[in-house]
Amino acid sequence: MSDPSPIRPAGARSYAVCWTGGSGIVYGQRFVEVLLALGHQVHLCATDAALRVLAHEAGIAVDRARPDLAGRFGQVPPGRLLVHPIDAVEATPASGSARLAATIVVPCSMGTLARVAHGFSSNLAERAADVALKEGRPLVVVPRETPLSALHLENMLTLARLGAIVLPAMPGFYHRPGSVGDLVDFVVGKILDRLGIDHALVARWRTPDPASPWDEGEA
Template sequence: MPRYIIALTGASGAVYALRLLEELLKQDNSEIHLITSDAARIVMEQELGWDCQDSLALSLQRYLPPGKIFFYDNSDIAAAPASGSFICDSMVVIPCTMASISAIAQGSSRTLLERAADVMLKERRPLFLVPRETPLNSIHLRNMLTLSEMGVSIIPAMPAFYHQPRTIEDMVSFVVGKVLDAMQIPHDLFQRYAGQIKK
């Protein structure tokens, strides 16, 4: 059974997280362990127009298709994903704040998200980060280089245009498709470039 840790931070790009969760829940027998921060709830409210007064978990359950999903608060540092004995296929932080990238790069491990990411690094399991929107300063770039050198996949939320997107959903699907590609999960979220055909 595929098991994934998905973490949502307070970075802009909540729609990317929602789309990824939808795609992962389409897989047979997939198990998702979702870590959310208070800031992620605020972003969901602002960017998606959700009312998350109860909890982000309850709001997501209303919008997501049925599936095996476990919810964790980012302050719950004793949760299962904080342990190296918790086996999972990969972890994705989407969208990822620069504060989270900094903490992961420096190994601070003060929250569940940071501890889970640190576990992925020490156990040499796949970790994928989807940084928030531009611009980036030199500190951000150095932190991402540090993580890249440790084997972390950095997948910026940068849509391409060779597939001729017509809607925001098309651009979101492209970015999420790139995350799924990195996770080696088949999808049909965008039309792949086939090269020019010479006659």
């Protein structure tokens, strides 16, 4: 399958982003928004439950059979954002041969977490995650639930042992968030950090040392 993006900006990469039915769909929305703003290509799919949460939490109602999510991200260059129906198991993220840099499941419901941990691949989101694992590409899951049962914890441990990055939607407060957006950006920034994508969403922690020659962007 040919790359639908006619011009790939230098440094731009393609990511599979899967929204599932955990609370916090805003994390998924913001993550896609930031990837696009940074010039990357996004293959987006959303489970039926994710679209129900989108309607409930964001007041955005879409046709769940063929969700028109592309129009939700403003003016995006052609080919930069590809929205796939959740049953489109023939879509690019379903293939190990696709040139995808990583798969990110954000937010990740406990149901999807369980199915990915056990290789169910019953829809495009689960298949994209399964492909990332088998290809040894980064898989980031952003689970959202509280409290967590032993089963939830076991499934997270299973995924972590398989090489997935388990990055719970647990914003910190040491950056002194002043808004919900700041809390969301904390989690989105953590995802970007794990993918090695540079960003300035959140001020980085450092002990004050006016004499230090180190740039705060340095590790």
